[in-house]
Amino acid sequence: MRWKKTELADMQMGSFFLLAILAFGLVLNVSANTEVEVLYAWKANLIDPNNVLQSWDATLANPCTWLHVTCNGDNNLVRIDLGKANLSGPLIPQLGQLSNLMYLELYDNNISGAIPIELGNLIKLVSLDLFSNRLSGHIPDSLGNLQRLRFLRLNNNSLSGSIPRSLTTIATLQVLDLSSNHLTGDIPINGSFAFFTPMSFRNNPGLKPQKFPPPPPMFQIAPTPSAKGPSSS
Amino acid sequence: MVLSSRTFCAHVIIINFLLLLSCNMVYGTPTDIFCLESIKKSLEDPYGYLNSSWDFNNNTEGFICRFTGVECWHPDENKVLNLKLSNMGLKGQFPRAIQNCSSLTGLDLSINKLSGTIPTDINHILEYVTTLDLSSNDFSGTIPVGLANCSYLNSLKLDQNQLTGQIPGQFSTLSRLKVFTVTNNLLTGQIPNLRNISADSYANNPGLCGSPLPACQAPPSKSNSAVIAEAAVSEFIVCHVN
Numbered sequence: 001m002r003w004k005k006t007e008l009a010d011m012q013m014g015s016f017f018l019l020a021i022l023a024f025g026l027v028l029n030v031s032a033n034t035e036v037e038v039l040y041a042w043k044a045n046l047i048d049p050n051n052v053l054q055s056w057d058a059t060l061a062n063p064c065t066w067l068h069v070t071c072n073g074d075n076n077l078v079r080i081d082l083g084k085a086n087l088s089g090p091l092i093p094q095l096g097q098l099s100n101l102m103y104l105e106l107y108d109n110n111i112s113g114a115i116p117i118e119l120g121n122l123i124k125l126v127s128l129d130l131f132s133n134r135l136s137g138h139i140p141d142s143l144g145n146l147q148r149l150r151f152l153r154l155n156n157n158s159l160s161g162s163i164p165r166s167l168t169t170i171a172t173l174q175v176l177d178l179s180s181n182h183l184t185g186d187i188p189i190n191g192s193f194a195f196f197t198p199m200s201f202r203n204n205p206g207l208k209p210q211k212f213p214p215p216p217p218m219f220q221i222a223p224t225p226s227a228k229g230p231s232s233s
Numbered sequence: 234m235v236l237s238s239r240t241f242c243a244h245v246i247i248i249n250f251l252l253l254l255s256c257n258m259v260y261g262t263p264t265d266i267f268c269l270e271s272i273k274k275s276l277e278d279p280y281g282y283l284n285s286s287w288d289f290n291n292n293t294e295g296f297i298c299r300f301t302g303v304e305c306w307h308p309d310e311n312k313v314l315n316l317k318l319s320n321m322g323l324k325g326q327f328p329r330a331i332q333n334c335s336s337l338t339g340l341d342l343s344i345n346k347l348s349g350t351i352p353t354d355i356n357h358i359l360e361y362v363t364t365l366d367l368s369s370n371d372f373s374g375t376i377p378v379g380l381a382n383c384s385y386l387n388s389l390k391l392d393q394n395q396l397t398g399q400i401p402g403q404f405s406t407l408s409r410l411k412v413f414t415v416t417n418n419l420l421t422g423q424i425p426n427l428r429n430i431s432a433d434s435y436a437n438n439p440g441l442c443g444s445p446l447p448a449c450q451a452p453p454s455k456s457n458s459a460v461i462a463e464a465a466v467s468e469f470i471v472c473h474v475n
Contacts, residue, residue: 107307131307153307175314177306194409197361197385199336212384213408
């Protein structure tokens with residue numbers, strides 16, 4: 001069968017548009033998954049011997065009826081509670097798309113790999129608890145974007161590299177625990193870090209102890225009655 | 234005295250057991266429970282705030298984290314981060330047993346009826362404290378120099394007590410101190426050189442002086458000038474009466 005020139009041209013245009021739509025759709029899929037898609041993609045990467053993710057059904061429109069997740073009044077995901085769930089496997093970058101997330105509770109598991117830099121996109125996050133896992137790599141600078149964060153507990157992992165200075169800009173930070181890792185370098189003492197003591201950083205052999213700045217000059221004060229030996233000159 | 238081998242073995246076992254216990258206690262889970270139990274015993278609790286909530290019979294993981302006024306480092310671990318016992322009508326002395334809460338960073342005992350002195354070894358009791366609020370109590374005695382060794386202090390509130398003496402000059406070494414109030418006490422003498430602390434923080438003390446308050450008067454060599462002044466005045470009066 002022979003095609004007319006115009007018909008061929010039409011077919012070419014048609015298939016081009018079809019390809020364009022497909023490509024566009026693919027791009028959309030990768031950059032803006034639904035919350036169900038994100039969580040289900042993560043579930044696919046996890047080993048779940050206790051079957052805690054059994055309720056995670058990908059056929060539902062939203063995850064709000066699933067166990068271990070909580071939604072707000074608008075059916076947006078605000079909490080993931082999977083502490084002590086015996087999970088293994090990595091965190092995936094798509095978790096950074098859960099833009100309404102406020103609590104990410106994944107402590108006491110066997111989660112491994114690095115902390116994705118995309119978690120810095122979770123700007124409503126109030127609590128990031130990844131402590132007691134097997135996370136490695138650096139603490140991403142992007143976590144400094146979490147300007148509402150109150151609890152940052154990454155202790156008891158295998159995190160390395162230095163403590164990002166960007167974390168000192170999080171004015172809301174109340175509890176910081178980076179202890180028991182392989183962190184190195186200096187411990188910041190400015191910004192919100194003025195409130196944190198060596199307890200937040202202990203058991204990181206490569207971390208340099210905090211230094212205290214020299215005291216300002218003292219005025220001439222009248223000698224106090226307390227017993228003091230003669231000053232040596 | 235020569236120990237028999239049996240006694241010696243017993244001693245070794247006991248020492249090892251104690252060492253094991255103390256190792257466990259370093260990061261404080263059993264000591265934090267002991268800490269709160271001791272605090273509860275040492276304070277009078279007339280309104281029953283502690284009595285109702287601080288129940289030590291239910292020993293599940295992290296149970297003390299649900300107690301009124303207790304904030305923990307981690308949700309399911311008995312490790313106290315902050316203790317906030319403000320406005321509970323509590324009576325008694327400063328609860329030294331707090332020393333056993335070895336991971337404590339914040340202590341708020343404000344608006345209570347606590348009395349006696351602030352312990353002189355407070356820097357051993359509260360080694361890592363960043364926020365300390367003892368305001369609105371009946372504490373007396375002096376402000377201990379030891380507080381100057383609580384190097385992580387960001388906020389220190391001692392206002393509304395009956396503290397006497399000077400504010401230790403060594404407080405100028407507290408490099409993280411941003412909030413410091415001693416209003417409404419009985420303090421005297423030179424104020425230490427503290428950055429960013431305004432005159433309001435020192436109000437209502439009878440004899441505090443020095444920046445940011447007016448400068449301290451150089452104390453005259455007491456006996457001589459006082460006598461001379463007195464003599465001059467009395468001569469003046471005598472002369473004029475006559």
